[in-house]
Amino acid sequence: MTTYGLPMVATLLLWWASTGAILYLDGLDRRTFSWSMAGATVLLGIALCGLATSSAETTPGAAYEAFACGLAVWAWQLVSYYMGYITGPRKTACEADCLGWKRFVEAVRTSLYHELTIIVFAIALLALTRGQPNQIGVWTFFVLWWMHTSAKLNVYFGVPNLSEELLPEHLRFLVSFMARKPMNLFFPLSVSVSTIVTVLLAQNAIDATSFETTGYTILATLMVLAVAEHWFLVAPLHANALWRWAVKSSSSNDAARDEAVVGTRLRTREVARSL
Numbered sequence: 001m002t003t004y005g006l007p008m009v010a011t012l013l014l015w016w017a018s019t020g021a022i023l024y025l026d027g028l029d030r031r032t033f034s035w036s037m038a039g040a041t042v043l044l045g046i047a048l049c050g051l052a053t054s055s056a057e058t059t060p061g062a063a064y065e066a067f068a069c070g071l072a073v074w075a076w077q078l079v080s081y082y083m084g085y086i087t088g089p090r091k092t093a094c095e096a097d098c099l100g101w102k103r104f105v106e107a108v109r110t111s112l113y114h115e116l117t118i119i120v121f122a123i124a125l126l127a128l129t130r131g132q133p134n135q136i137g138v139w140t141f142f143v144l145w146w147m148h149t150s151a152k153l154n155v156y157f158g159v160p161n162l163s164e165e166l167l168p169e170h171l172r173f174l175v176s177f178m179a180r181k182p183m184n185l186f187f188p189l190s191v192s193v194s195t196i197v198t199v200l201l202a203q204n205a206i207d208a209t210s211f212e213t214t215g216y217t218i219l220a221t222l223m224v225l226a227v228a229e230h231w232f233l234v235a236p237l238h239a240n241a242l243w244r245w246a247v248k249s250s251s252s253n254d255a256a257r258d259e260a261v262v263g264t265r266l267r268t269r270e271v272a273r274s275l
Helices: 002-026 030-054 060-082 100-109 112-128 136-157 169-177 186-204 210-232 239-243 247-274
Strands: none
Touching: 002 030, 002 060, 002 210, 030 060, 030 112, 030 136, 060 112, 060 136, 060 210, 100 112, 100 169, 112 136, 136 186, 136 210, 186 210
């Protein structure tokens, strides 16, 4: 039981705590962002060194280390984006008459630099661990990238739960690029792909070496979270309660946030009706 249970619990706790920490820091006064970004950059440097050293080792401990380092590298991507340091050339809401292909292009422009940075980091991680047996950190980064990208595409195409209240105030304009709809055609495809990958990873964790069991269990757990995250987009559940402790830091801005949410929801409904 410990063979599989410990990697699962460790993955869940680190994912939950790291996501909550980012939300908490995003909710602080913007004057603190430079310190948060500096701390994340220091953590990034440590994580890259950790990935380089752990990639040559095939022990359960090295699998945990690689996972934690891959998670830290991904956390830097989120901090740099949600704090507004690396986003895209567009920083304004979508106009009501911006539809179809033009709307998609403008949505991409809101996070273009962010997406290009992720690609650069993905290539760098592959080069850093090239030819080494421990690729858990690299695959952690790729799984988190998939979770993030798939969720963004689904809220763009349309889902019932947009979780717009988790966005920091300076990124509220992104809600205008989202659509509130019962379902979209991309949703079943994204869930199916995530589920298939989850099953394959879980199968690889069975009857394997201790390193492989730990590593594949970690990755399978991340993919389970990806599947759950997708279903939370359409299920009648308030999944954001998981992060209630993390968003308290921005409670003083609730009135301004609520006003912004009302405005962006109206635009979102107009867009959804026109799609």
